Amino acid sequence: MAQVIEIDDPSDARLEDFRDLSTADRRPDRPGGRGLVIAEGVIVVQRLLASPYPPRALLGVPRRIAELEPELAGVDVPAYATSAEVMAEVVGFHLNRGVLAAADRAPRPTAEQLIAGSRLLAVLEGVGDHENLGALFRNAAALGVDGVLLGAGCSDPLYRRSVRVSMGHVLRVPFTELSPWPDGLDLLRRHGFTVAAMTPRRQARPLAATGLGGGKVAVVLGSEGPGLTEAAIEAADLTVRIPMAAGVDSLNVATAAAVAFHALGNP
Amino acid sequence: MAQVIEIDDPSDARLEDFRDLSTADRRPDRPGGRGLVIAEGVIVVQRLLASPYPPRALLGVPRRIAELEPELAGVDVPAYATSAEVMAEVVGFHLNRGVLAAADRAPRPTAEQLIAGSRLLAVLEGVGDHENLGALFRNAAALGVDGVLLGAGCSDPLYRRSVRVSMGHVLRVPFTELSPWPDGLDLLRRHGFTVAAMTPRRQARPLAATGLGGGKVAVVLGSEGPGLTEAAIEAADLTVRIPMAAGVDSLNVATAAAVAFHALGNP
Numbered sequence: 001m002a003q004v005i006e007i008d009d010p011s012d013a014r015l016e017d018f019r020d021l022s023t024a025d026r027r028p029d030r031p032g033g034r035g036l037v038i039a040e041g042v043i044v045v046q047r048l049l050a051s052p053y054p055p056r057a058l059l060g061v062p063r064r065i066a067e068l069e070p071e072l073a074g075v076d077v078p079a080y081a082t083s084a085e086v087m088a089e090v091v092g093f094h095l096n097r098g099v100l101a102a103a104d105r106a107p108r109p110t111a112e113q114l115i116a117g118s119r120l121l122a123v124l125e126g127v128g129d130h131e132n133l134g135a136l137f138r139n140a141a142a143l144g145v146d147g148v149l150l151g152a153g154c155s156d157p158l159y160r161r162s163v164r165v166s167m168g169h170v171l172r173v174p175f176t177e178l179s180p181w182p183d184g185l186d187l188l189r190r191h192g193f194t195v196a197a198m199t200p201r202r203q204a205r206p207l208a209a210t211g212l213g214g215g216k217v218a219v220v221l222g223s224e225g226p227g228l229t230e231a232a233i234e235a236a237d238l239t240v241r242i243p244m245a246a247g248v249d250s251l252n253v254a255t256a257a258a259v260a261f262h263a264l265g266n267p
Numbered sequence: 268m269a270q271v272i273e274i275d276d277p278s279d280a281r282l283e284d285f286r287d288l289s290t291a292d293r294r295p296d297r298p299g300g301r302g303l304v305i306a307e308g309v310i311v312v313q314r315l316l317a318s319p320y321p322p323r324a325l326l327g328v329p330r331r332i333a334e335l336e337p338e339l340a341g342v343d344v345p346a347y348a349t350s351a352e353v354m355a356e357v358v359g360f361h362l363n364r365g366v367l368a369a370a371d372r373a374p375r376p377t378a379e380q381l382i383a384g385s386r387l388l389a390v391l392e393g394v395g396d397h398e399n400l401g402a403l404f405r406n407a408a409a410l411g412v413d414g415v416l417l418g419a420g421c422s423d424p425l426y427r428r429s430v431r432v433s434m435g436h437v438l439r440v441p442f443t444e445l446s447p448w449p450d451g452l453d454l455l456r457r458h459g460f461t462v463a464a465m466t467p468r469r470q471a472r473p474l475a476a477t478g479l480g481g482g483k484v485a486v487v488l489g490s491e492g493p494g495l496t497e498a499a500i501e502a503a504d505l506t507v508r509i510p511m512a513a514g515v516d517s518l519n520v521a522t523a524a525a526v527a528f529h530a531l532g533n534p
Contacts, residue, residue, distance in 0.1 A: 139522060142515040169515065208533035243533060248409040248436065255406060255525045258518065262526045266475035266510060 002058065002072035002079045004065060010089040015080060017102035018059045020092045021160065035105060038160045039168060041097035042067050047168030049075055053103035059087060060099030068099065105158065108176040111149060111184065115191045118146035119216050120265050123178060123185070123195075125232050126153035126223040127253060133157050134165025135254035136221075141169035143261035149178040149188075149218070151232065182235035185220070189237070193218045197228055197236035198260055200250060204239035207260060213267015219260045224253045269325065269339035269346045271332060277356040282347060284369035285326045288358045288427065304372060305427045306435060308364035309334050314435030316342055320370035326354060327366030335366065372425065375443040378416060378451065382458045385413035386483050387532050390445060390452070390462075392499050393420035393490040394520060400424050401432025402521035403488075408436035410528035415442040416485070418449060418499065449502035452487070456504070460485045464495055464503035465527055467517060471506035474527060480534015486527045491520045 007015065017036055036056070039048035042064055049055060049071045058065065058072075058079040065072075065079050072079060088094045115121065122145050127133050133155055140148060148157070155162070157170045178184040185195050194212055197204075197220040220236055222228035227250075233239060242251065242259055251259070274282065284303055303323070306315035309331055316322060316338045325332065325339075325346040332339075332346050339346060355361045382388065389412050394400050400422055407415060415424070422429070424437045445451040452462050461479055464471075464487040487503055489495035494517075500506060509518065509526055518526070 135519070135522075138515075139518065142509075142511050142518050144510070144512045167516070172514075206533065207529070242409075242529060243411070244409050245411045247439075248405075249434070251406065251409050251525065252402070255402075255522055258522045259410075259525055259529045262474070262509060262530065266473065 002075050002077050004079045004081050007080045007082045008086065010086045014057075014078070015059060015090050017057055018090050018100055022092050037103040037105060037158050037171070038163065039101045039103070039171070040095065040099075040160070040164050042099060044163065044168035045099055045101045046071050047171050048101050048103055051103075051171035052106045053171060054106065055101055055103045058099060058101045059090065061087065064097075064099035109174055111176055111178050111187055114147045114149065114174055114176050115188060115193070120145050120261065121147050121149060121188070121193065121218045122257060122261070123149045123151060123188075123218050123220040124154050125151040125181070125220065125228055126226065127221070128153060128155045128223060130155055130159045130162040131165045132224065132253050134162035134170060135252075136257050137162070137166040137170040137173050139254055139258040139261060141166075141173050143258060144265050145173065145261055148173055148175040150175060151178050151184070152181040182229075182232045185218070185235045188218045192216050194238070195220060195236045196238055196240045196264070197233045198222070198241070198256060199228055199233060199239050200241055200244060201239060204241035206243050207240050207263045210238070210240055210264070212264055217264045219257070219264060221253055221257050221260075224250060269342050269344050271346045271348050274347045274349045275353065277353045281324075281345070282326060282357050284324055285357050285367055286359075289360055302372060304370040304425050304438070305430065306368045306370070306438070307362065307366075307427070307431050309366060311430065311435035312366055312368045313338050314438050315368050315370055318370075318438035319373045320438060321373065322368055322370045325366060325368045326357070328354065331364075331366035376441055378443055378445050378454055381414045381416065381441055381443050382455060382460070387412050387528065388414050388416060388455070388460065388485040389524060389528070390416040390418055390455075390485050390487040391421050392418040392448070392487065392495055393493065394488070395420060395422045395490060397422055397426045397429040398432045399491065399520050401429035401437060402519075403524050404429070404433040404437040404440050406521055406525040406528060408433075408440050410525060411532050412440065412528055415440055416445040417442060418445050418451070449496075449499045452485070452502045455485045459483050461505070462487060462503045463505055463507045463531070464500045465489070465508070465523060466495055466500060466506050467508055467511060468506060471508035474507050474509050474530045477505070477507055477531070479531055484531045486524070486531060488520055488524050488527075491517060
């Protein structure tokens with residue numbers, strides 16, 4: 001059972017995990033970056049507590065901590081209760097969601113582990129925008145994607161903004177690196193996957209006519225601007241496009257992913 | 268040909284259309300709200316200049332105005348050139364897109380005009396969030412939706428943030444009100460449309476198995492939280508759902524719309 005501890009002093013050393021979030025987690029990989037997983041709001045904290053990431057502590061206003069009582073019953077971490085003002089002073093900005101949880105990272109599965117037992121996978125290249133990444137994980141979770149493989153140039157899905165935009169689903173959908181890139185795509189083929197690269201190119205097959213429904217499919221997606229690299233496209237088994245109206249550049253990458261996940265997951 | 272006029276003084280009366288944008292356009296329907304259409308950034312300004320909305324003026328840094336030279340050749344409006352600092356002082360915040368255009372509204376088509384000649388339409392109820400609305404129009408434009416009908420409780424698609432998030436596509440995709448709501452859906456039926464209400468309800472038909480491909484379809488979408496009202500669902504011909512994984516609440520309304528537009532537009 002989590003212990004609720006009231007704290008009035010924003011400089012209390014026990015709140016270290018939550019201090020200056022907007023700067024501290026900007027580069028979690030760098031010295032000074034703590035690399036913690038931060039969940040914001042009741043629903044995302046619930047998903048964190050149900051995830052493989054070991055929780056360290058909660059910080060929230062009493063009302064929000066009380067809402068989490070059922071989930072906290074089985075968890076042995078401190079829950080620091082304080083006012084909205086003290087919270088704002090600790091984290092460095094006003095949080096209208098009223099509760100935060102901090103967790104440690106957990107070992108990722110190997111690509112082999114993630115691929116085995118999956119049927120529909122997303123593979124990303126150069127998806128650097130944290131909001132797009134978060135939205136993509138939310139869509140992956142909703143549309144039955146079994147896991148996400150990160151090729152070259154992707155941001156950290158556990159960055160705070162990405163966790164928030166994913167509504168916590170980045171904590172549920174397993175992900176790991178796929179390297180070397182793009183040669184690692186061979187691993188998918190060896191496990192019986194067809195590797196489908198999404199591209200707006202005219203020569204690509206329309207999504208509704210791929211004939212891929214039912215089999216194991218890995219959908220390879222690039223970032224919104226430049227799209228997939230030539231090397232990634234060449235390493236795929238086929239190219240697939242979403243038919244677009246003339247004069248429209250492209251869909252947002254998370255939206256294009258959702259369209260592809262639905263079409264390939266519901267043949 | 269637009270006339271480029273250099274302005275140094277942020278209080279210059281000719282810049283009235285662009286003053287204090289974050290407050291002025293918050294409630295364009297209220298006294299003091301100017302109800303102008305505002306486009307931000309080169310691409311969106313290009314789409315505005317190609318739209319039915321009559322331009323009034325541009326404001327931008329010289330480099331961005333120069334980029335618009337081809338589009339401005341055929342337009343008789345003043346283009347006020349100034350520094351980024353003066354622009355920020357006029358509009359009330361820093362614009363990193365460097366150019367704005369203001370336009371008047373234009374008469375909307377009647378629902379009858381919009382429906383005639385269309386094959387795939389979106390019908391919205393209670394979509395109040397301007398970003399969702401903008402994203403939905405972007406997806407509608409990309410995926411070949413012929414128009415958008417606004418049922419009860421929708422926000423103004425021409426609000427500044429909605430225009431920006433739509434990447435200007437809200438200026439291209441025709442839209443108008445459908446009233447009375449939801450009885451106005453009958454008008455669609457009289458024009459040969461099947462009215463399909465999107466809902467996560469278990470009894471609804473999976474999107475991939477509606478059998479609607481090829482015919483005239485109107486996709487009715489509600490807002491993310493509450494979804495469609497009972498009255499709207501009852502007024503539809505059938506209910507349709509996107510199959511979702513357990514434990515996931517829903518997709519963002521613009522994303523759900525994209526999935527539906529693709530599935531129903533590419534049978």
